[in-house]
Amino acid sequence: MTFDQLSIALASLAILIVVAYTAHAKLRFEGLPTNLPWVGRQYGFLADLRTRAGSMGNLLPSIESGYRKYSKAGINFILPCFDRAFILVPGSQVKWITEQADNVLSAASMQIEVLQTDYTLLDPSMARNPIHETIVRRDLTRSLGALIPDIHEELNVAIDEYLGKDTENWVDISVFSDMQKIVARISNRIFVGLPLCRNEEYLVNAGKFATDIAVTGAVMRSIPGIIKPLLAWIVILPNRWHLYKCSKHLLPFVRQRIADLSARRQGESKAGLNDFTTWYLDEVADHPDAAERAPEKVVKRLMTVNFAAIHTSTFTATNIIFDLLSSPNAAENIQEIREEMLHVLSEHGGKWDKNAVAQLVKTDSAVRESLRISTFMSHGMDRMVVSPDGVTMQDGLHLPAGSRIATSTFAIHHDDDIYENSRTYDPFRFSRIRETATMTKTTQGNGGEQKDFTKLLESKNLSTVTTSDTFLSFGHGRHACPGRFFAATEMKLLLACIILNYEFKALEARPPNQYIGGAILPPMQATISIKRRQH
Numbered sequence: 379m380t381f382d383q384l385s386i387a388l389a390s391l392a393i394l395i396v397v398a399y400t401a402h403a404k405l406r407f408e409g410l411p412t413n414l415p416w417v418g419r420q421y422g423f424l425a426d427l428r429t430r431a432g433s434m435g436n437l438l439p440s441i442e443s444g445y446r447k448y449s450k451a452g453i454n455f456i457l458p459c460f461d462r463a464f465i466l467v468p469g470s471q472v473k474w475i476t477e478q479a480d481n482v483l484s485a486a487s488m489q490i491e492v493l494q495t496d497y498t499l500l501d502p503s504m505a506r507n508p509i510h511e512t513i514v515r516r517d518l519t520r521s522l523g524a525l526i527p528d529i530h531e532e533l534n535v536a537i538d539e540y541l542g543k544d545t546e547n548w549v550d551i552s553v554f555s556d557m558q559k560i561v562a563r564i565s566n567r568i569f570v571g572l573p574l575c576r577n578e579e580y581l582v583n584a585g586k587f588a589t590d591i592a593v594t595g596a597v598m599r600s601i602p603g604i605i606k607p608l609l610a611w612i613v614i615l616p617n618r619w620h621l622y623k624c625s626k627h628l629l630p631f632v633r634q635r636i637a638d639l640s641a642r643r644q645g646e647s648k649a650g651l652n653d654f655t656t657w658y659l660d661e662v663a664d665h666p667d668a669a670e671r672a673p674e675k676v677v678k679r680l681m682t683v684n685f686a687a688i689h690t691s692t693f694t695a696t697n698i699i700f701d702l703l704s705s706p707n708a709a710e711n712i713q714e715i716r717e718e719m720l721h722v723l724s725e726h727g728g729k730w731d732k733n734a735v736a737q738l739v740k741t742d743s744a745v746r747e748s749l750r751i752s753t754f755m756s757h758g759m760d761r762m763v764v765s766p767d768g769v770t771m772q773d774g775l776h777l778p779a780g781s782r783i784a785t786s787t788f789a790i791h792h793d794d795d796i797y798e799n800s801r802t803y804d805p806f807r808f809s810r811i812r813e814t815a816t817m818t819k820t821t822q823g824n825g826g827e828q829k830d831f832t833k834l835l836e837s838k839n840l841s842t843v844t845t846s847d848t849f850l851s852f853g854h855g856r857h858a859c860p861g862r863f864f865a866a867t868e869m870k871l872l873l874a875c876i877i878l879n880y881e882f883k884a885l886e887a888r889p890p891n892q893y894i895g896g897a898i899l900p901p902m903q904a905t906i907s908i909k910r911r912q913h
């Protein structure tokens with residue numbers, strides 16, 4: 379086949395997809411409750427097409443306007459997106475979402491649909507039987523204290539390598555790109571350990587695989603059901619390629635680890651292995667489906683958990699740095715955080731451990747505040763109604779099976795009735811209350827006990843890992859991000875390594891985020907100036 383013939387064939391295929399898609403997408407706006415207001419919908423000539431096109435650039439203005447007009451009055455509204463419509467429920471209904479059983483409102487079904495995981499993760503069982511979630515929720519969280527020295531060591535090696543050691547000159551660094559490299563390293567220190575967590579080829583391709591899932595997931599969603607399996611093999615070629623590149627490193631590693639663990643079980647080796655791969659292999663050692671422990675499957679689990687960890691934490695780390703450096707009084711804020719770090723370190727013999735990290739109250743507040751103001755989700759708590767009879771909400775609205783619901787995460791986080799001066803990054807917004815609680819505890823006598831207790835409870839609910847119906851960056855309820863305990867520790871230690879080792883030039887303005895559909899991406903090209911401190 380000549381190049382021209384190939385082009386004509388591909389163009390015909392593309393036209394076929396678009397025609398089929400248009401017919402297919404029209405159906406997705408049907409079956410919604412008829413008595414709800416729509417926000418962002420176009421009417422008249424080519425209305426559906428214009429509505430979908432309009433949602434591609436930036437959904438946020440529609441969500442914010444619907445939030446102000448309807449959600450604040452406790453009313454649901456319909457938000458049309460490119461390939462489906464969501465019913466956006468008010469913040470007051472978030473608790474109701476968390477109370478529904480998984481066979482009524484499903485988080486997994488949404489992930490399977492949005493990311494098209496049956497195709498993009500290259501194995502439907504990854505999302506349909508998410509054993510890795512249990513491992514993250516249970517084993518990673520349980521082992522976090524013991525892993526802090528490893529995380530800290532890896533951070534130090536990574537910042538030396540990526541941010542440099544020049545104590546004489548100011549250096550411009552690309553924040554997003556360096557954070558991505560550092561996050562991939564730290565995550566893999568706890569997924570696969572040394573030395574693989576420092577293998578550039580593996581890390582780069584694991585990051586690319588994570589991007590593939592988001593990108594090819596969006597493409598796969600646009601392909602109608604009948605021809606989806608046929609086209610999938612072309613669309614997910616990048617996923618297969620990056621999996622192949624990672625497998626070259628992961629497969630020998632996993633095979634060796636299986637052998638080591640088998641030796642350990644027989645008492646031949648006392649190796650103290652403490653990472654995701656070990657926890658996963660221990661978990662599936664007696665699994666009724668032997669395929670779960672096949673090295674190829676373990677590799678896919680590692681790729682899946684890399685996907686869950688890398689972009690989320692990279693976006694967060696990038697946002698924290700830009701928020702801090704462009705905050706009012708940036709230099710003073712950073713100095714205050716630095717003093718807290720030095721004080722806590724000196725109280726813990728110069729070493730970071732679980733208690734020391736827990737005492738970084740101001741640092742924690744700066745992280746939570748950035749997750750609040752710079753959440754990367756315009757909507758969140760996405761769920762699909764999966765009970766065949768649908769479900770009826772507290773306000774009497776019946777949601778038929780197949781409805782997709784979500785809440786306005788960004789608008790809730792930027793509501794002045796919930797957060798005073800909600801559009802200002804105030805790094806100590808959450809620590810001020812926690813500090814007051816501690817002071818109350820030490821200065822009040824017996825009469826103050828009750829107040830003390832209430833304050834302490836309140837303060838506990840303000841740490842980065844605590845989710846609520848007004849703090850939704852990790853979701854909320856049963857499906858709230860299980861990796862958040864690790865992520866919060868990682869972010870605080872990352873900040874400690876950077877702030878204790880470098881000076882920064884404050885930014886005059888926050889480089890703007892980018893908005894694509896419902897996603898809010900941090901600035902990916904922006905740089906900052908840093909200089910290594912002389913110790």
Ligand code: HEM
Nearest residue numbers: 511686687690691694851852853854857858859860861865
């Ligand atoms: C700052 C970094 C992170 C952010 C902001 C974040 C955010 C989220 C959000 C919003 C959800 C969906 C919750 C819902 O639907 O209610 C989620 C789910 C999840 N996250 Fe994270 N995440 C982060 C880091 C991580 C890390 C490091 C891991 C793994 C080590 C991880 C593993 C997962 C998993 C497995 C789920 C699915 C949970 C379920 O459906 O039950 N995340 N995350």
